[in-house]
Amino acid sequence: MNTPHGYDEIIKAFGNPTDPAHPTKVNPAWEQANIKLIKPPAGWQLYYQDDAGLVKISGIRIHVLLADSFTAVLTEIWEHAKAQLPANATTAQIQQWLHAKRVDQTGGGYNYRPNTSNPKVLSMHCWGIAIDWDPDHNPRGTAATTLEPWWYQIWANHGWSNGQHFHTPDPMHVQFATGA
Numbered sequence: 086m087n088t089p090h091g092y093d094e095i096i097k098a099f100g101n102p103t104d105p106a107h108p109t110k111v112n113p114a115w116e117q118a119n120i121k122l123i124k125p126p127a128g129w130q131l132y133y134q135d136d137a138g139l140v141k142i143s144g145i146r147i148h149v150l151l152a153d154s155f156t157a158v159l160t161e162i163w164e165h166a167k168a169q170l171p172a173n174a175t176t177a178q179i180q181q182w183l184h185a186k187r188v189d190q191t192g193g194g195y196n197y198r199p200n201t202s203n204p205k206v207l208s209m210h211c212w213g214i215a216i217d218w219d220p221d222h223n224p225r226g227t228a229a230t231t232l233e234p235w236w237y238q239i240w241a242n243h244g245w246s247n248g249q250h251f252h253t254p255d256p257m258h259v260q261f262a263t264g265a
């Protein structure tokens with residue numbers, strides 16, 4: 086699947102999430118058909134960064150058409166971690182390596198809400214085609230990021246861009262779309 090560019094291509098690829106009868110709300114039928122809880126590949130333990138701390142989660146809700154891409158990215162991140170460790174590294178050690186870099190911690194995927202920078206348009210999270218990672222340390226509005234170049238590169242290898250270059254930088258944010 087090619088990365089869509091601009092709202093027309095995004096809607097063509099992923100459908101229109103908005104309820105025609107209620108322009109500020111999601112179309113429940115669209116949500117039910119397209120948004121699924123996607124589990125990470127074997128070995129991974131993902132966490133949600135709640136206000137109260139880290140909460141173990143079984144997966145992230147995103148657009149079902151991105152399930153394979155999400156799995157491929159997390160598989161490649163896992164392999165990268167494995168390659169940094171001794172050959173006999175255990176699953177627990179790989180998990181620890183990922184956890185120390187907080188690349189196993191999310192602020193969520195699908196979320197029907199306006200774009201934070203421009204409330205007139207929808208956020209990519211409305212389509213379930215954006216995911217926030219380690220928002221506690223990579224808040225919107227900061228140019229600095231604790232997420233490392235190799236990590237952004239793996240997402241980019243699979244067609245996902247990130248919010249570092251946005252007018253208001255959003256380093257936590259990766260999305261399967263450009264021009265929006």
Ligand SMILES: [Zn+2]
Nearest residue numbers: 215216217258
């Ligand atoms: Zn985001």
